Amino acid sequence: MTTTSRAFKSRIQQEDLYSIPIDEFFKSAFSVDCVIFGYHERQLKVLLIERGTEPYEGFWALPGDLVYPYEDLDSAASRVLNDLTTLSDIPIRQIHTFGKVDRHPLGRVITVAYTAIVEMQDLTPQASSWAAATKWHSLKRIPKLAFDHREILNKALGELQEMVKHEPVWNKVLPEKFTLTQLQEFYETIFNKTFDKGNFRKKLQDFKFITKLDEAQQNVSHRPSLLYRFNEKKYLEQKNKGFFFDL
Amino acid sequence: MTTTSRAFKSRIQQEDLYSIPIDEFFKSAFSVDCVIFGYHERQLKVLLIERGTEPYEGFWALPGDLVYPYEDLDSAASRVLNDLTTLSDIPIRQIHTFGKVDRHPLGRVITVAYTAIVEMQDLTPQASSWAAATKWHSLKRIPKLAFDHREILNKALGELQEMVKHEPVWNKVLPEKFTLTQLQEFYETIFNKTFDKGNFRKKLQDFKFITKLDEAQQNVSHRPSLLYRFNEKKYLEQKNKGFFFDL
DNA sequence: AGGACTAATTGTATAAAATACAAAAAGTAT
DNA sequence: ATACTTTTTGTATTTTATACAATTAGTCCT
Known part of the structure; x- marks a missing residue:
């Protein structure tokens, strides 16, 4: 609360200014x-x-x-x-x-x-x-x-x-090392719609806190994706100067 | 609250499951x-x-x-x-x-x-x-x-x-009939920065719920501005189909 | 080894939106 | 009539968004 309001004052000082029983x-x-x-x-x-x-x-x-x-x-x-x-x-x-x-x-x-x-x-x-x-x-x-x-x-x-x-809420949801496709799937699920693969990646390039690793997927029957990681330090920098994530 | 939680159950059923006095x-x-x-x-x-x-x-x-x-x-x-x-x-x-x-x-x-x-x-x-x-x-x-x-x-x-x-929170703040300059001043005050006059107006054209009247300012020592009014009905229409106001 | 297959990655051409800036218009004041 | 002020409209440029195609790097199969 805030002002020593009517009700609270009543309780503290045993005054009943508004005839509402204190205990109520x-x-x-x-x-x-x-x-x-x-x-x-x-x-x-x-x-x-x-x-x-x-x-x-x-x-x-x-x-x-x-x-x-x-x-x-x-x-x-x-x-x-x-x-x-x-x-x-x-x-x-x-x-x-x-x-x-x-x-x-x-x-x-x-x-x-x-x-x-x-x-x-x-x-x-x-x-x-x-x-x-x-x-x-x-x-x-x-x-x-x-x-x-x-x-x-x-x-x-x-x-x-x-x-x-x-906010990068996917941070605690995706694996430590994730692919950009996994990230895109996350957004597609939340918004229940699909995004263009190329364009999605273009937007992500602005976000310095999604850093590319020197590792790739293993054991996939297609071209393996590079892995990425969330960089908390860089995120906090970018966040401070009025950053945001519209997708 | 939600589940018949521990504490609440205690009060109702007079059980004290967690040895925190009920009245607390x-x-x-x-x-x-x-x-x-x-x-x-x-x-x-x-x-x-x-x-x-x-x-x-x-x-x-x-x-x-x-x-x-x-x-x-x-x-x-x-x-x-x-x-x-x-x-x-x-x-x-x-x-x-x-x-x-x-x-x-x-x-x-x-x-x-x-x-x-x-x-x-x-x-x-x-x-x-x-x-x-x-x-x-x-x-x-x-x-x-x-x-x-x-x-x-x-x-x-x-x-x-x-x-x-x-949201058009300026609705209750500006006069019933207002000029676009007044509206711009409102936004400039809230964000504590200035906008380009022409470009500001261009954005407003998308918002059908700001309707132009057949009236102009009186008694100003310069070209009088046309007056506008907030149209609640049209606003609600536009709002429903996922509209928003980024400026 | 070579081609088929799959998804990743990069690129490109177009459309749309944001920005900067300038010109014209419509009043009042002198 | 002219100066002055602010509104209103316009235009050229840059930036961003969108659609879609081409290329790449792996596995799988024969």
Whole structure:
């Protein structure tokens, strides 16, 4: 909050200026919900959990949890991600906060939505203590979701499409050494359309932080592609002077 | 929130699975803070209030308040804006949520930041019940702010610059009937740089929702400019089919 | 070894958009 | 009528985007 507002002042100084019972303000809670996208070889999916308790028992939902009393918002989001995937160095980004009065049937809960994208391969999501079942869902077949989670998912998908224009989010998703075709496939999947091979490469030439290695693919039955690597240092340089990635 | 999470389940079912006292989760509150930009004739300012109580007594701060128990987040932000300016049909947009554990010295408070931009002229901000003093501040001379409000302001300024690229936010800021020069001045102020007059106009020709009127300026000591008007209907059409405003 | 095959890589010609700059037009003021 | 100011239109140039073709470097097969 901000000003020593009416409500907060009431609590602190035991004044009740507006005849709203003091405690009412503290019968609320906040949570984080994570839209975890998974990418692997032209496939984009989202990680959902199946709820084992009311409300919305049996429904699929986004993974999330209340924020602990001494936990930062971002940390709570990372914790949820880590509980489910055991991954720990994945950047996770806040996208929007949802706070309609009636969005949770059991009380006033506002939720801060986060999103991340991870490499899906080999990652069998953990059925953690609080998630009965977990599963990667294709974006084309999303079941009815609990709460306002469908709205949150839609918002996250839109944000993802914006993010990839300005940030190398493929950094943690593609292999350490990747081909330009792999990179192009990533973008084609996110935007659900195709790009011209030659022109795509021309644009990438401006991005100094995609550096060519002296290595090539092995064991492919065609001309092998050269491998590239993400150069974080050069990326940060370019980013600072107002750089961006429109494709 | 989302899953019937640990904490929430505890409260509802009176189970304490993780030995964090149930009530701890409800000793928290959420607030909204508003970054209200004011524009008038090439000037961009931000509306700050002076705090009359601890903590941060005497500091300047963003206007904000706790969210009422039965009030949507967006409504709370609109209410704060309305209390200060008496304006009521101004679009206000959520930008980010700030939730560091120690951001408020008196308790756990997360705040959802909103931003809006209004016409500054004739608008003497009200010294409402909870704001000792209010004042438009130039962005070049911002005093030390309470809480993390400087961080919030910076974020809002960045978001404003993105917003104006994709949305006609000048709609509520310029007069009903405006000249293209006025519109250009608005953009020049936000981005703090100048554009070529001819080229600026050329870009605007793509935007069908800026319609030319059969009227011209009066009482100017030079060639009068034709007046234009924002056409909401045409804007919505163009917006739907993936339109955007890069300048 | 030689040709078929596949995808990578480079190149080229054209269209579109951005930029810089200049000329003409339409008012007021003197 | 002329000077002056700002709007409005125009034009030439450069840059960027797009479409598409040609070449290259490997494997696979006979």
